[in-house]
Amino acid sequence: MTTTPIETELLRNSLAGICDEMYIALMKSSYSTNIKERRDHSTALFDASGRVVVQGESMPLHLASMLGLVEVVLEKYGRDGLKDGDMFLSNDPYVGRGSHLPDVAIAAPVFKDGELAMFACNIAHHADIGGMSPGSMAGGMTEIFQEGLRIPPIRLFDGGTFSRDVMDLILLNVRVPEERLGDYNAQIAANRLALRRCDALLDRWGTDRVSDACDTIISAVARRTRACISRLRDGTYEFEDVVDDDGLSSRNIRIRVRITVAGDEIEFDFEGTDPQVEGNINVTTAGLQAACLYCLKVLLDPDCPQNHGMLDPVTIKAPLGSIVNAAFPAASAARAQTGQRIVDVVLGALAPAYPDKVVAAGNGANTSATFFGQDGDGTFYVYLETLGGGAGARYYRDGSDGVQVHMTNTSNLPIEALETEYPLMIERYQFVEDSGGSGRYRGGLGIRRDYRPIGHATTFSGQGERFANPPWGLFGGGPAATGRFATISDDGIEMRLANKPSSLRIAPDTVISVITAGGGGFGNPDERSVSELEKDFALGKFSDRFLTGNYPQWRCRLRDAQNSTKKDT
């Protein structure tokens, strides 16, 4: 049976509607800050063979986990091993194709008239998945066993019967279990919603027609991606950069890429990248795939729908056991740091081919701050937040100040919400002046956010990147300022902390200051107009000293002004 283009569009519209509905329901009813406020969750529908057909609005890092999840369920249980009413749960990067343990995926097969027709799935980042450190994200862990509970693909529902035993086991292993149960409930409800909607869709259109439309939707994306790649200039592009450190033993960990564009196909080869590290910043296959696909999408076709078709013209090679393709049992909780650097090297490599599309390096980090302590009344709290920084400048425009970049786009928690819910106070939340790299177009400014634990000691863990190696500029643009963690005592003495501190005891009312990196500049600074510099100065974003040191025309402007005044008179 063939569906007409009209029917395909009607079906695509309906499938996308189901994904969006799951996405919103999960966001609004969840408890974890990561989901409700930072939208660190994703939803997708799959065809019966386990290929992603449509994905809701989502985190780039979840894309690849989605791509592999159902495949793994099918490999383990086989098509015949699945029953109507089953739901599968999984989070493990090695056996479940996840990217780190806090991302818990729940997948539900959709049956119609006894036949497997589709899958509905969602992934959500839980505030805690157990392990040795609150929030399950802190540095200092050296193997995945320390990072939390590992869940292979297993049944949470067996033919419609809820496995209380599985849930009890999970909840016993995580912190603040009541809240976590709320998140699992929200995920289950989102899948049930999808099951009801898919059932109605299959009723109306018939399984064959839906399956045919799924094929068309996937191959359309493959075709679209190929068309975009073929517009790239054929050739080989190389770049390398480093990750600051792993929080333990390794520093300046190198990531190298060699990209080959040939016709409508592209190959990413990470040969020459450093081996996996002891610390928890290792990226597994799913994360690497996600980073490469993110780059393709932002460079070639930001509006491209995401599904399995994107993979079709793409080959990704990386040595097993390297930091971008880590082998068991490497720790991977903070894999987003390395993921951001993969994006930097890919964009850096393709800069000569696509100068008007790439951006200079920005705050290539997923700077996070986690606080764990006890409220005045003795209740435990875990609070995690991530901070943005400067975005890299572009071919024709400055980089944005104080935003999340690339693979992360999570919102902050309103200060008024944070201070109401946690015994923490924000002392300041502002741009870091002079932190954007100079250039024809300047880089964006980093962020400073200071926290004060009010009247109690707290435990601080942090993940900082671009704290040692500054984000670079492009085509003559200057590098940005780096970030740092520090404590500030009441008499104003600042003490710098490690880049990835783990479980530091912080005395009551000692301020913790988080400062993130800015973005690199684009183009030669000499070419920036004096009026732009005057605006930078008037707004207080850059000091006279910085402008004098980086832009010769800033120094000359007074002399020019004098000259022109002389001419006028």
Add this chain to the structure above:
Amino acid sequence: MYIGVDVGGTFTDIAVNPGDGRELYLHKLPSTPDAPEKAVIDGLREILVENSLEAGQIRRLAHGTTVGTNALIQRKCGKVALITSEGFRDLLELARQTRPTVYDMHRDHPEPLVPRNLRIEVPQRRLADGTVHVPLASNAVADAAACIAEAGVDCVVVCFLHSYAFPEDEDRAAEILRANLPDSTVVLTSSSVYPEFREYERFSTAVLNAALITVLGSYLDRLMQATADMGIPAEIKISQSSGGLMSVRMAKKLPVRASLSGPAAGVQGALYRAAVAGIDNIITLDMGGTSADVALLENGVPVEVVARDLAGFPIRIPSFDVNAVGAGGGSIAWIDSDGLFKVGPRSAGAVPGPVCYNQGGTEPTVTDANVMLGRLNGSTLLGGRMPIRHDLSVEAIARLAGCLNMAPEDTALGIVQVACATMVKAIRSISVERGYAPSEFSLFVFGGAGALHAVDVARELGMGRIVVPPSPGILCAEGAMNAPLSIEFVATLLVPVSPEATGALARAISELDAKVSNWFASESVPRPQQKTTWTVAARYLRQNYELTLPIDIAASGGSLLEGIDSSFHNAHERNYGFCSPGEPVQLVNLSVKALGELPRPDLPVLPGSPRPDPGWHRDTLFWRGDSRMTPVYDRAELVAGQAISGPAIIEQMDATVLVFPGDECVVDNWGNIIVTLGATGA
């Protein structure tokens, strides 16, 4: 005599009800964006003269306007300064630290409305429980006033953290500023604009309000002068985003409340029409040239939301929950780079317009598909003012059909189907996805293109009844004319539902009750016309999104809280498919909406005879391969009680009603066409 005026970006619409129950007078003329009052005054003069009406008889002039919204989009708004606590001047620009979209590195948020050098910090800080961490430094505020005076701003906004609960410091700083600034500089506080927690959204709302104050204020001054010169004795009332009207005095203080009033006035018009016709549950569909707006009214009450977006900035204002999608008569049918077929969101707009307008458009639109199918008049539209080139529509669609390898007629039907699917999705998201069954609602359609697509949309959603008001193109002006005065007040609670909450809730109720009483007094609303509805926003403790629940404040403290608890669990189950009884529920805020009913003219009633015959017939395609000679009626000639069986087409100046074979329609006393869908659609 009552008048409603709706100033849109393209047209200014005027509706006049002389109040004698016989006829409405309607007028549409091009807007004059540089001086919007010009079109209003010209239009009023014309409509009064044409119908021999006296300006002195006007009892009310209700006015909906997008003057503020347009000014914001064009950045032609007031110069604003901001005073905030030390360490937080960048908060307004940091916003939520997100990019507008994940995958587009080249799209940025708009620049903040207050530049960084006009965001001035002063020592001040309170904690969430009101504790003074840093006392407000009065001298620093006075110094800031000096800088602000020098910069010459129109408005200053004071924005401190936790002012939703502890507005004292904002109020004190405002006093100092007022004492140190010229009277022409308006001073505002974030808590006086909308005292809700979540600082960025509160600050942003206050700043947008500040930016609009001079724009809307000077426009209203000019308009009032001009209407006074015309001899209009009535005070002007301004439409709000929540449908009701406000006084000019209030509009000048809180212009942001008028910013999204356009779509709300349409919903307000539908609300009144449906109530008069005795229909409680409706879903509105307002389909124009570029987009379609949908809203849901349960028991005659529209669903409301507070979080909206204005010119790229978030605002918190009470407003009807109107969901807009990019499907309109001008939406373009095209083939995406992946070879898949799409309709919209790009629109041919008014210029060049659909291909059939013959004004340079080459890409087929939804209107072209309707022309080709015989659903729209193939020779003229807009009551004969717009000549239509049927042949050009056919050519354009044939070209697209060739690329798709489909028959032209199937392609035209497909364009209509896909546009309808977009609207169906929008309606599903405000109904099915929130636990409402569309089958229990009537589809109330207006806007130029609504009635043409109503049957397709209703059938897809399992809705059995469609209502088309007499003048679908001018319902917004009519809605403004018939709206009550209204206002909303909110108080942040942030307390768990437990016995300890009784006191906090009672205090908040009496605080808001006092505000409501003051407002009724200041707007001179007599007691019998006073109406209030109370709601709370609640969530499970540590969730971030609230569900809004109606409450009866007459109930005693204990039973009030019990009622909130159980209705919250039910609402959570309905909205999200699960609830957790036993989990603590938190009250986030309390709101009250106060209505002051204004005297309303009766809607005109249609005569009952004589019954017209169809003027002519045309060939119309309803389903694939099913084309029929269809009678075409002139709506102006229809009479009350007239029943017409489908297939039928009813044409009027600004809309076309399509009745499918097997469906029945009847004209009610007020001139609404009520279409009842047949069981099978054949």
